[in-house]
Amino acid sequence: MRLTDVTRRLAGLGGAKWTVYQKARDQVAEGHRIIDMTIGEPDVATPSGLIDAVTDAMKQGRTGYSSGRGERGLRDALAARYARRTGQPISSDQILCFPGTQTALYAVLMGVAEAGCEVLVGDPMYATYEGVIRAAGADMVPVPLRPENGFRIVAEDIEARITPRSSAILLTSPHNPTGAVLTPDDIAAIGRIAIKHDLWIVSDEVYEDLIFDGVEFASPLSVPELADRVIVVSSISKSHAAPGFRSGWSVGPVAFTNALLPLSESMLFGNQPFIADMTEQAIRQGSEVAPGMRRRFADRAGRLHDRLSRDSALKVHRPQAGMFALVDVAATGMNGNDYALHLLEQEQVAVMPGASFGSSLDTWVRVALTVNDVDFDTACDRIVAHAEQFLEQTA
Structure with a gap:
């Protein structure tokens, strides 16, 4: 065989x-x-209002083929959400829709790494990260997350492991499995390293809406100097208690998103319109x-x-x-x-x-x-x- x-x-x-x-x-x-x-x-x-939204969309005939980028209404809703959250201009052309964060991660890693490349990621990490890195043909470079630092990744530890083969830093904040949240200072320091060594930053932010009281969320997408090298992935799986609907997305530079579109279309050519409509409602209304x-x-x-x-x-x-x-x-x-x-x-x-x-x-x-x-x-x-x-x- x-x-x-x-x-x-x-x-x-x-x-x-x-x-x-x-x-x-x-x-x-x-x-x-x-x-x-x-x-x-x-x-x-899953909230009953979202169940009603998806069933109503199906009854209204939203069961045909969809845009390879994702439905325009959902992309507009996501663009507005990220523009509000980051204070930066975000357009719908920066967004691709996928069936869940996992598929978004797979596609994005295929776009920033390949054979001969290395991707730096905190150790411990979510269980599928090594797989999406290896699938791209790249090698994973673990960066230790230390209990004494609250399991937050340290910029100096990243830089110590950078080689000419390094192509991307994969961040998770809030972090799975540790629950650590990167600070604005952490993000700034990591961003300086990414600029210095011309690296992509892929930021998995699926737990953004589950931050405990008194903790501040920070994203590299909010830093103007990083606009041309940050790609965020997320979904409604955790925030809206809807993991089975498999509805996620990526947000990145327009040039990157355009370049990744043919790969996305080769994989699935758009997600289901009725799920996109439900997700648009979820994003516009927020999570109850x-x-x-x-x-x-x-x-x-x-x-x-x-x-x-x-x-x-x-x-x-x-x-x-x-x-x-x-x-x-x-x-x-x-x-x-x-x-x-x-x-x-x-x-x-x-x-x-x-x-x-x-x-x-x-x-x-x-x-x-x-x-x-x-x-x-x-x-x-x-x-x-x-x-x-x-x-x-x-x-």
Whole structure:
């Protein structure tokens, strides 16, 4: 059987990272009561107004072919939103619409990197980043995100790893899995490096609407000096509790967007018009569910931190945004993968091994903050009880 290089480059980067999640799903299918804290599903249903919008659009015949760029109404809505948010002129010609952030990332990375290139990305990172970089033929260059710096990427650490092959910096803020949020000073320093070394900045901002109180959001798209080298990707998956609709976009320089259009059209030639209409309404009206998610996720992160810090030797990194918290399980003597499997087997609580997001999290696990409060508190009780046996062994 003859296969292409891309299949070899991506070998082992798909479902292999989700072994614990799959085991938990299998146990649920067998009738076991598992508290699943692996995946970042919003904890509310998609708003009924958006469901009505998409069904009304279908009834009105919005089921034909669409523009390869994305429907004009949606692109206009996105342009207005980003112009308001950044204070910079943003036109609809700067926007391409895709089925979700993941597809947008894939297309954008194909546009800024290729064989012989390197893409710098913080380690830990979202689990699919290595795949989209390798798919383009480029090499991923991990930049360590240090707990002592709140897991925020440091400009000097980026610059220390730049080579003549470097083509892009892939940022995530708010960050998955750490929940870190880059500051305006962080962005400015990274921007200076990108200009100095003529690098693209690809900024994944899918968690922008889930920043906790007291934290300021900053985007390189807001910096005029970076206008010709920044590409933002995002979607309504998290902000509007609509992950299954797969509706995302990219925002970048007009010249880049025009150059990427043929690739986008080769992939899918436009997203569904009825979903575009729903997304336009979502963007113009804002999210009715994001404020509640922010409050609940921040509260659960605080409860997890306080409970585990008080009653176990596990260490919790409190996020500034998003749907997850990280827990350092080194005190158990296990790495994150063994710990997650052991916790699932003994306590029926499923969490993600940190190593699924990069080697720097080998002794950590990622805990989703998206389960209901009763199950969340039960899971905290079980995690504490599970950890007690390791404390007894070392006493």
